[in-house]
Amino acid sequence: MNEPHDDVKGLAGAYVLGSLDADERAAFETHLSTCDDCAAEVRAFRRVTDALAVGVPQRTPRPELRQRVLDALETATPAPPSRAAPQAREWPGWLPLAAMLVLTLGIGAYAARLQTRVSDLEARLDASLLQVAAADQLVADSRRVAAELQSAMGVLAAPDLARIDLAGQPAAPGARARALWSRARGMVFTASNLPPLPEGRVYQVWVVAGPAPISAGLLMPDAAGGGMAYYMTAPDIPAPRAIAVTLEPAGGLPAPTGAFYLMGAPGAAL
């Protein structure tokens, strides 16, 4: 108790790895003898170091080594019987037999119960696996969203930010969109009131900078016709003269083929 728990509890891992300095180790050992939490943690980390010991490429030693090692023992002297001769007490001879009998009886009943438990667990395992897959997907999605948000924030903070408002075209007169463009950091695109996508179609966003429109990426609006997307755009293109949205086959195309839904140019009034 002479070390406050908080100062030493982080040391269990390094202790088990044998990578503490002498003074830290002494402090930790003093603490260890009085702290069940740390003792439990040391045990848990010991599983890891045991694993590290076997987690190396397995190689078979030369066959000659066996004889050499066994020969060496012939000349080695055993240590004098040590102070601690633990667990050497002999058990009564009948004990293993009795234990075996109890075990056999127990195992029979246990196996019967296991059968039902196993099928029950199987069912639950299947359910859990589905949940895990869903959770993994969720995590991946949130990571992607987080990364996109970070990029989007980068765009919004860009010194060369340009704003381009897009107006609905005859195919979707009520639609509106806004593009925030930075040469270095990409483009944040928000749209609203887009008509629902027909089956097998997708909206595609185009940047008109050079002679031909360049695809920025696809846009999938939500049920209300709103959508937001972040697009990386090549940093070497000139500032866009216009931005447009067309309806294209699913997956998008290298050049626009479908009807224009939105269009806008820098400085043009909405």
Added chain:
Amino acid sequence: MVMWLLAALAGFRPESAESQAEDRECLRRLAAGDRDAAAPLYDRHARAIYSLALRIVDDEGDAEDVVQDVFTQAWRQAARYDPSRGAVAAWLLMMARTRAIDKLRARRARSGPQSIEDERVMEQMPAGDRDVAAELLDAEQARMVQRALGELPLLQRLAIELAYYEGLTQREIAERLEEPLGTVKTRIRLGLLKLRESLAEGRG
């Protein structure tokens, strides 16, 4: 799946428990002065010991010396082995790591060989955690551990490998990587926690 589970219950578990019991019996015989008990122990564990030593010392001759040292030491200290503190395999591997890192340190020609603290850790270890290393001792498990290591962020893995396989202290690692000690401590801790997690998953 049911069949597989039952087969695993019927086959794997008792065998592992059985070989652990055989290991303990070998040590008991060694402690009683019976040198013949070393042979089965060698046959079961020499490969794992040699592999760990080779990983650390990176020299076949030195690794062979480590194997010999470990069995000599096991013979001398068999009476000191306490089964409540860990499997025989873990005990042998711990000695192997200690000897191997001693060699490494001697080779690095520091202030002479200084024994690292593994055996101390083993003796200080709270009792009640026996069946650990024996379940791990096969190639599939080795691959699993390597996979788990491979999934760690690179710097966490590096810190843990420097600590475990090179025998460096946290301070030495910080010096070698030219990083703050606190950073190294955090990496080791996070890496171990992550390893613990993925090993538990892999086993479960």
